[in-house]
Amino acid sequence: xxxxxxxxxxxxxxxxxxxxxxxxxxxxxxxxxxxxxxxxxxxxxxxxxxxxxxxxxxxxxxxxxxxxxxxxxxxxxxxxxxxxxxxxxxxxxxxxxxxxxxxxxxxxxxxxxxxxxxxxxxxxxxxxxxxxxxxxxxxxxxxxxxxxxxxxxxxxxxxxxxxxxxxxxxxxxxxxxxxxxxxxxxxxxxxxxxxxxxxxxxxxxxxxxxxxxxxxxxxxxxxxxxxxxxxxxxxxxxxxxxxxxxxxxxxxxxxxxxxx
Amino acid sequence: xxxxxxxxxxxxxxxxxxxxxxxxxxxxxxxxxxxxxxxxxxxxxxxxxxxxxxxxxxxxxxxxxxxxxxxxxxxxxxxxxxxxxxxxxxxxxxxxxxxxxxxxxxxxxxxxxxxxxxxxxxxxxxxxxxxxxxxxxxxxxxxxxxxxxxxxxxxxxxxxxxxxxxxxxxxxxxxxxxxxxxxxxxxxxxxxxxxxxxxxxxxxxxxxxxxxxxxxxxxxxxxxxxxxxxxxxxxxxxxxxxxxxxxxxxxxxxxxxxxxxxxxxxxx
Numbered sequence: 050x051x052x053x054x055x056x057x058x059x060x061x062x063x064x065x066x067x068x069x070x071x072x073x074x075x076x077x078x079x080x081x082x083x084x085x086x087x088x089x090x091x092x093x094x095x096x097x098x099x100x101x102x103x104x105x106x107x108x109x110x111x112x113x114x115x116x117x118x119x120x121x122x123x124x125x126x127x128x129x130x131x132x133x134x135x136x137x138x139x140x141x142x143x144x145x146x147x148x149x150x151x152x153x154x155x156x157x158x159x160x161x162x163x164x165x166x167x168x169x170x171x172x173x174x175x176x177x178x179x180x181x182x183x184x185x186x187x188x189x190x191x192x193x194x195x196x197x198x199x200x201x202x203x204x205x206x207x208x209x210x211x212x213x214x215x216x217x218x219x220x221x222x223x224x225x226x227x228x229x230x231x232x233x234x235x236x237x238x239x240x241x242x243x244x245x246x247x248x249x250x251x252x253x254x255x256x257x258x259x260x261x262x263x264x265x266x267x268x269x270x271x272x273x274x275x276x277x278x279x280x281x282x283x284x285x286x287x288x289x290x291x292x293x294x295x296x297x298x299x300x301x302x303x304x305x306x307x308x309x
Numbered sequence: 310x311x312x313x314x315x316x317x318x319x320x321x322x323x324x325x326x327x328x329x330x331x332x333x334x335x336x337x338x339x340x341x342x343x344x345x346x347x348x349x350x351x352x353x354x355x356x357x358x359x360x361x362x363x364x365x366x367x368x369x370x371x372x373x374x375x376x377x378x379x380x381x382x383x384x385x386x387x388x389x390x391x392x393x394x395x396x397x398x399x400x401x402x403x404x405x406x407x408x409x410x411x412x413x414x415x416x417x418x419x420x421x422x423x424x425x426x427x428x429x430x431x432x433x434x435x436x437x438x439x440x441x442x443x444x445x446x447x448x449x450x451x452x453x454x455x456x457x458x459x460x461x462x463x464x465x466x467x468x469x470x471x472x473x474x475x476x477x478x479x480x481x482x483x484x485x486x487x488x489x490x491x492x493x494x495x496x497x498x499x500x501x502x503x504x505x506x507x508x509x510x511x512x513x514x515x516x517x518x519x520x521x522x523x524x525x526x527x528x529x530x531x532x533x534x535x536x537x538x539x540x541x542x543x544x545x546x547x548x549x550x551x552x553x554x555x556x557x558x559x560x561x562x563x564x565x566x567x568x569x570x571x572x573x574x575x576x577x
Contacts, residue, residue: 219486222366223545234564252560255557278490286490287550291524298501301498
């Protein structure tokens, strides 16, 4: 018999409906993360569908935003779920996401407390921690990296909750990425899982029935797969693999000649 | 004046010429990693070019093989260079590369002691360790390196570029993780600089067709029977992504449909 606390709520995802910046709560406009251009006074992000996919170049602040959402939801910033915050990140220098939350506001219907924040680079330590505390299905590290990933996901993503993925494609071969698409589909169909995911993988961006947002310097705007730089670069590569790579390398020679 | 020890050797890469399995040194044929199908008695790899790229599906044993080579070269198994072995992996359960190296033999010309073993999943802890060391033992008085204050992809490239200037052997396990296509092109440039220096040997496992397409490298496919030469166009990765690229919607729908079918068959 489930207690009231653990009972599922009979409303479909998305549960987190909107997040926004409350300018009066920004401690210092000049300091990181509030100096990031997208975090202007009108910053607001609405979630209309169960699955939201965010794309954008490295360094724009995607990870900081996801960390902020994760901390707001009560997850540990270094990756993990509620109650798993003991993964050692006492030395972590990336506190950007946590700081962001002091000025973030959110509306939920209803507030969900279960979920998981997953980033590729912390998987290793999260999994190691899970092994140490003796999760029944532990031992992810004895699998190769990509396989451990999927077992880990599958186990955690069955319950009602909010799931934040930062570049889950890392170390997934194309065929594993297709497996991951299936996982997204199962979560989507369950209507009990909200997913917010940042990715560089055109394959994951192509998930149908998701909101695809382009992260730019100035905010987030709706986009389509074919409009993304990632898909365009991929197209260009496949049109002429040899030419694509040679063009990249040519720059080095040119740069050296100019430097000389 | 540099000491003899740190002087560069005037021979071009590759320095690690060949590795092979010495069957008499295998403790247990039935146990992992020696039960991996590609680790047959006559297993060997020759390195003929400065850059060797290995492709293969997850689970085939690529990472175990790279770990084995890294340990053979004297690097820490959890990712890092010689002398950085204190990155905490006292908990690490992957001792497989270590076990493998017990039965591996290598020929070098000459033996090189500098280098780096880089895996995507241990970057975070290696970088954290480096920052910590730099703060505890400041050298040159400059500010400590601060890879972690950059976003993941940027930290990667700074880290690579700084470490890959010296003569050495560099092992990369899926460096493309968290690199956007634009950053992958930066990484190609880094490979080219290393290649051109003729002082860097690179052994890299990757799932990225863009990195596989690096020219002037030996491309090997790891399958059950061992490693065999291949071309980027023949890899499963290339074929799958090409198919996706031609028809993204159809490709993804096909994956979804498979689930629909599985569930119907499951009779739920």
